[in-house]
Amino acid sequence: MRDQDPPAGHAERRLTTKEAAELLGVKPETVYAYVSRGQLSSRRVPGGRGSTFDVKEVEALARRNRRESSGSSPSGGELSVRTRITLIETDRYFFRGVDATELATRHSYEEVAEWLWTGRLQPGTAFTAPESSVAVARRAVDALPEHTSPTDRLRVAAIAASVADPLRFDLSEDAVLGTARTLIPTLVAALPPARRGHRDEGPLAHRLWTRLSGVDPDEASLRALDTALALLVDHDLAASTLAVRVAASARAHAYAAVSAGLGVLEGPLHGAASGLAHRLLLDVLDEGNAAPVIAEELRAGRRIPGLGHRLYPGEDPRARVLFDLLAEIPRAAPALAAARDIVATTARHTSLHANVDLALAVLTASSGMPSTAGETIFAVARTAGWIAHALEEYGERPLRMRPSGHYVGPKPPQPLP
Secondary structure (H helix, E strand, O other), X not given: OOOEOOOOXXXXXXXXXHHHHHHHOOOHHHHHHHHHOOOOOOEEOOOOOOEEEEHHHHHHHHHHHHHHHOOOOOOOOOOOOOOOOEEEEOOEEEEOOEEHHHHHHHOOHHHHHHHHHHOOXXXXXXXXXXXXXXXXXXXXXXOOOOOOOHHHHHHHHXXXXXXXXXXXXXXXXXXXXXXXXXXXXXXXXHOOOOOOOOOOOOOHHHHXXXXXXXXXXXXHHHHXXXXXXXXXXXXXXXXXXXHHHHHHHOOOOHHHHHHHHHHHHOOOOOOOHHHHXXXXXXHXXXXXXXXXXXXXXXXXXXXXXXXXXXXXXXXXXXXXXXXXXXXXXXXXHHHHHXXXXXXXXXXXXXXXXXXXXXXXHHHHHOOOOOOOHHHHHHHHHHHHHHHHHHHHHHOOOOOOOOOXXXXXXXXXXXXXX
């Protein structure tokens, strides 16, 4: 609503922008975002400076925000968070209203990340890391045991890079975006190369490839990896993303928020799922037939990795795009055929479709990458989405991601043991 002068003689209690921000628990600029969305109205006092806000209206909005963030909505539904980043619909998903698969196939990972952060496409965008940041991160990662997982390496690299950044506690949008543009390439550069003599140059996908495979990539393979990064950049409030928003709600800096996401990503039901699909795919390739491998998995009481997704009744759109790109790579043909065999074999009894974990497994297995490569790709890609959600959360009331526990223990007071 546009600023309006109040009627003459009107003596209602009004708040300054600073006072309204304090009551809402947000930054002053966020108050004007509420105005632009029609959630607040503002007025100018004759002879005064700046806008003012009706105290009752601000209090009502503050109560509504607390109710929604605590999950105690009148509908009794689960916790929901307003976001302008990603929308998931039946077998489709969108980044800021634009079809995510079209963005990923037409633009690089860096360009898609910028779109997610700013809502602007900047062709030719490339992320580079300061040498000082890379040096600190590499020293920390190189000190880890050889068997350390890639996600642990990335988490240590993020922490080390944060220590080297004296401006990490600046949570302004420009500062956080600056952090994002250097943190992602720092994470990649901190990973040990797959072979000696590599050169850190070219797009981020090429630099990441040298950390994952000793095979020289062709253009089609690099395109598949870059597209995979862009497809995985965000997926609404996945478990790791929720962890990031909780950290950001407590005003943890961007490095710490990303570290929170990396901690959750390690779970076998999240980022590590592609490694399970990778190993299953290798077993099928060794056996030459999916049937005995699937039978043994089911006999052991294990679910078949790489199949089904709770948000997509049909085929995961990310898998569909990757499979199409992998079909253009001759050396991926055996792994692609094995993946199709897995889907066809399980379809005899249940209509589960391939998800992105199986598609990642085809990419990694056919490119000479280890089983952990899919998790690394996932983590690097999702870092951009985590930053987008952290930025969004910094504009909200602090500590709003603090649900109340529903106590079901012994009724107090109990005697001291």
